Amino acid sequence: MALELPLDRIQRWMQEVVVHPGTVDEAxxxxxxxxxxxxxxxxxxxxxxxxxxxxxxIYHGMYLLRMEEALExxxxxxxxxxxxxxxxxxVRDYVGSFPSRSYTLNRLGxxxxxxxxxxxxxxxxxxxxxxxxxxxxMTEVFDEAETPPLSAEAVAAVPPERWAEVRLRPIAALRLLxxxxxxxxxxxxxxxxxxxxxxxxRKDAWLAVFRRDYRVQRLELSRPAYDLLSDLAAxxxxxxxxxxxxxxxxxxxxxxxxxxxxxxQWMASGMFMGLEGLEPSTNRL
Amino acid sequence: xxxxxLPDLGIGVGLRTVHFGHILSRRPAVDWFEVLSENFMDTRxxxxxxxxxxxxxxxxxxxxxxMSIGGTDPLxxxxxRKLKAxxxxxxxxxxxxxxxxxxxxxxxxxxxxPMPYTEEALRHTAERVRQVSEILERPLVLENPSSYVEFAAxxxxxxxxxxxxxxxxxxxxxxxxxxxxVSSFNHGFDPRLYIDSIPAGRVVQYHVAxxxxxxxxxxxxxxxxxxxxVWELFRRSCRRTGNVATLYEWDEDIPDFEVLHAEALKARAxxxxxxxxxxxxxxxx
Numbered sequence: 277m278a279l280e281l282p283l284d285r286i287q288r289w290m291q292e293v294v295v296h297p298g299t300v301d302e303a304x305x306x307x308x309x310x311x312x313x314x315x316x317x318x319x320x321x322x323x324x325x326x327x328x329x330x331x332x333x334i335y336h337g338m339y340l341l342r343m344e345e346a347l348e349x350x351x352x353x354x355x356x357x358x359x360x361x362x363x364x365x366x367v368r369d370y371v372g373s374f375p376s377r378s379y380t381l382n383r384l385g386x387x388x389x390x391x392x393x394x395x396x397x398x399x400x401x402x403x404x405x406x407x408x409x410x411x412x413x414m415t416e417v418f419d420e421a422e423t424p425p426l427s428a429e430a431v432a433a434v435p436p437e438r439w440a441e442v443r444l445r446p447i448a449a450l451r452l453l454x455x456x457x458x459x460x461x462x463x464x465x466x467x468x469x470x471x472x473x474x475x476x477x478r479k480d481a482w483l484a485v486f487r488r489d490y491r492v493q494r495l496e497l498s499r500p501a502y503d504l505l506s507d508l509a510a511x512x513x514x515x516x517x518x519x520x521x522x523x524x525x526x527x528x529x530x531x532x533x534x535x536x537x538x539x540x541q542w543m544a545s546g547m548f549m550g551l552e553g554l555e556p557s558t559n560r561l
Numbered sequence: 562x563x564x565x566x567l568p569d570l571g572i573g574v575g576l577r578t579v580h581f582g583h584i585l586s587r588r589p590a591v592d593w594f595e596v597l598s599e600n601f602m603d604t605r606x607x608x609x610x611x612x613x614x615x616x617x618x619x620x621x622x623x624x625x626x627x628m629s630i631g632g633t634d635p636l637x638x639x640x641x642r643k644l645k646a647x648x649x650x651x652x653x654x655x656x657x658x659x660x661x662x663x664x665x666x667x668x669x670x671x672x673x674x675p676m677p678y679t680e681e682a683l684r685h686t687a688e689r690v691r692q693v694s695e696i697l698e699r700p701l702v703l704e705n706p707s708s709y710v711e712f713a714a715x716x717x718x719x720x721x722x723x724x725x726x727x728x729x730x731x732x733x734x735x736x737x738x739x740x741x742x743v744s745s746f747n748h749g750f751d752p753r754l755y756i757d758s759i760p761a762g763r764v765v766q767y768h769v770a771x772x773x774x775x776x777x778x779x780x781x782x783x784x785x786x787x788x789x790x791v792w793e794l795f796r797r798s799c800r801r802t803g804n805v806a807t808l809y810e811w812d813e814d815i816p817d818f819e820v821l822h823a824e825a826l827k828a829r830a831x832x833x834x835x836x837x838x839x840x841x842x843x844x845x846x
Contacts, residue, residue, distance in 0.1 A: 278713035283682050284633035286712070287665045287674075294670055321711040324749055325777040334709040334778065335672060342671055376669045379627035379640045380599045421605035449606070490607035 279318035285310055286319070293332055295375065297340070297368050300333035340364075343371045346381040350415045351388065353463050354407050357400075357476075366395055382419065385412065403476035407459040413451040413485040417492050420449035425488075425546030438554060440515025444508045445550035449487035452497075452506050456480060460494050488546045495545060500524055501538045505547075513553070563805065564762040565700050565733055567655055570620050570806040572828050574821055581611045583818045591822060593620040595808045596651065599627050602643045616651040622766065622806070623648055624735075625658040627669060630693065630703065631676045631686050632662035641696045648697065654806075655765060657702035657735045660686070660723065677712035678722040683729070690730035702733035702765055707740040707772075707781035711748050718750065720758040727763045734759065736802075737768035738794040739787060739810075743779045756794055761801040769795055769828060770810035784813035786824055796831040804832045 281289070289310035296303030304313050311319055320328035344367045348355045355363040374387040389408040398404060425447065434442060458479050465473045482502035484495040497505065500521060507517035522531055542548065571592025576584070583589070594615055601612050615621070625644065629637075648656050661673040676682050694701045705723060717725075723734060736759060745752035769792070771785030787809075799805070809825035 280679065280714040283631075283677065283679070283685060284665065286677060286714075287633055287662055290674060291665055291668065291670060294672070294674070295668070317713075319713055321713050323711070323747060323778070330777075331710045334780075335674065338672060339670055346671075376664075376671060377667050378669060379637060380603055381671055382600075382603060419604040419606045419608075422607075422610065487606065490610060 277318060279311075279315055281311070281319065289319075290332070290335075294335045294339050295371070296336065297372055300329055300336045303336055304329055304332070340368055340371070342381075343367055343376075343384065346384050347388065350382075350385045351408060351411045353411055353459070353466060354388075354392075354404060356466055357404065357407060357462070357473075366392075366398070369395055382415075385415070388412065400476045402478070403457045403459065406453075406455045406457045407462060409453060410455070410459045410463065410483070410485070413453060414492050414494075417449045417451055417485050417487045420447075420487065422449070422487070422490060423447045423549045426543060426548045426550060428543075430551060431543060434551065434554065440513065440518075441553050442514045443511050443552040444514065444548045445511075445552055446509040446547060447486065447549045449492075450509060450547050451485045452502060452509060453483045453485065454480075454502060455483060460496065463494075484542075484545075484547065486545065486547055493545070495541075500534070504535070504538065505542065508548075511552075562803070563733065563765045565655075565765060567733065567765045568806070569804045570622070570654065572825050573620075573622075573806065573808045574818075574825050575624075575808065575810060575812070576612070576615060577812075577815055578608070579815050580818045580821075581607075585611065585614055587818075588618065589818060589822060591619065591825075593622065593654075593806065593808075595622050595624050596653075598623045598625040598644055598647060598656070602640075602647055612651065621651040621653045622808075623651065623653045623656045624704075625656070626671070626673065627663055628658040628693065629661070629663040629669075630658060630689050630701075631660060631682065632665060633685070634665050634667065636689060636692060638696075641693060645697050648699075655702050655733065656697055656699065657704055657733075657766065659704045659706050660726070661706045673706045675706065675708040675710050675712070676722075678715040678717050678719060679712075680716065683722060683725055687726055687729040690726065690732050694730070694732065700731060700733050702735050704735035704737050704768065705740050705744075707737070707743040707747075707779075709747055709778060718755075718758075719744065720755045724758065724760050727760055732763070733765040734763045735766040735768060736764045736798060737770070737810075738798060739768065739770040739772055739791050740781060742788075742791050742794060743772050743781045746774075746779045752790075752794055753797060756798045757801070759798070759801075761803075764798070764802045764805050767795060767798070767805055767807040767828075768810050769807065769825075782813055783810045787827075792827070792831050795828065799832050807832065 289307050292307040293303040296306055316328045322328055344364055347367050370391050376384050389412055392405045392408050456478055458481050460483055462473055482497040482499055486493055504517055504521040573593035573595055574591055576594040576596050601609055659673045664670045690701050741752045741755045769787050770783045771787050773780040773782040807828045811821050
């Protein structure tokens with residue numbers, strides 16, 4: 277006899293079954309508060325070839341596959357490192373804690389780096405965490421707005437005595453990462469057929485992830501360069517940021533040369549889009 | 562001509578990332594593109610730039626997967642606001658989604674989950690369609706889903722539900738003839754009866770696609786060429802509706818653009834031979 281549950285109750289029941297990480301029969305048993313398993317056939321009809329639980333099982337079986345497919349698009353390096361089975365387990369546990377609450381799957385993986393820190397049974401956790409952070413930064417940068425970089429003319433128009441009062445406005449598509457593992461090298465090593473990877477040993481690394489002409493790029497930084505770039509990207513006055521960098525470094529002539537070289541490289545890479553703190557005539561993109 | 566006077570755009574294909582380069586460099590002679598709304602609603606990077614280029618040159622229709630028109634959670638107003646903005650940006654001829662629900666209690670399982678075809682579900686869905694059409698300021702177009710579950714509580718077949726929904730909420734129909742075939746196999750009804758029962762004046766678009774026959778059931782995989790039976794259903798329906806904008810869907814194991822386009826162009830042989838040629842629309846409305 278057909279059991280006519282209210283629409284919201286049917287949907288709650290079916291969702292609970294679909295997202296359950298176990299087998300479909302475990303899922304149906306688990307969702308028993310809304311629908312006792314013995315009454316399944318009163319809600320879902322059999323087909324000529326499939327029983328009610330097998331029919332619901334089609335949706336149940338596709339759920340984790342779809343989540344895995346979405347996350348492997350954003351985290352190809354992590355999947356490669358963990359191998360398919362390990363990645364599948366991670367995805368299963370992750371979507372149990374951080375299910376999609378958005379209309380888009382593009383943001384499904386936003387919490388994966390933090391989840392990796394606590395994921396059960398994960399080996400090389402620190403390496404996985406850094407790799408996930410890098411891959412998340414790359415997807416964020418991919419989707420950020422394209423902005424024209426600061427032009428050479430705008431830079432040249434700044435009177436030398438005014439530079440200390442200037443703030444640099446970074447492009448939206450810029451992320452800075454302080455890492456404990458050389459995960460950028462790992463991502464590089466995935467190119468080509470050899471897939472020869474170094475062992476995940478501790479080695480501090482600093483990285484700028486940015487986009488230029490719609491291409492996501494990575495730039496290795498030294499620790500002092502990372503600190504200075506972080507200060508500038510956070511909106512610190514250029515004079516203050518340079519002074520802080522000089523104090524961190526401690527030595528003289530080489531420091532000035534380095535600062536100039538870094539600055540030129542960052543400008544050439546298009547990491548900044550504007551200057552603030554000048555008269556309107558020079559404060560142009 | 563459909564009752565909404567939406568144009569026959571001819572034969573189109575879905576805009577997919579793997580074809581971006583080909584489309585921009587070769588400017589293939591495709592009549593129009595269907596765009597997956599959610600893939601472009603949040604990005605401000607290259608995908609949106611490509612979409613802008615495509616929308617300059619080709620007519621566009623938006624097709625979504627996350628509206629959850631049959632869901633019992635409140636409508637997502639932010640989603641609808643972004644959808645409306647995207648439709649304006651691309652000058653989309655119409656906006657479509659599926660007769661389904663995609664999650665409850667704030668979650669999205671990113672699947673097109675089946676509705677029970679009851680009076681309660683009809684009233685509920687019709688009210689939401691009216692609200693969405695008002696927000697979007699255009700008639701919503703809904704696609705018949707493929708499904709693997711039938712609810713015992715359903716009091717009418719899917720085609721009757723769609724017909725009454727059209728009457729009560731004045732929505733258009735995107736008739737997916739492959740979905741009709743898939744569901745007819747899975748649920749054991751005559752697909753010709755379905756096709757013959759659909760209100761022809763509400764059909765503003767067709768989908769044709771391939772599927773995967775698993776023996777006990779058919780999966781709507783969009784991963785292959787369409788079988789002859791699906792093309793025959795398309796021919797049968799075109800005789801009732803006249804020529805209507807037609808799209809070939811291929812979403813898994815996506816082939817080279819030329820292969821996809823050639824498959825889409827097979828539709829020409831099945832469209833209504835007595836009807837006029839499609840209206841050539843250079844770009845969106």
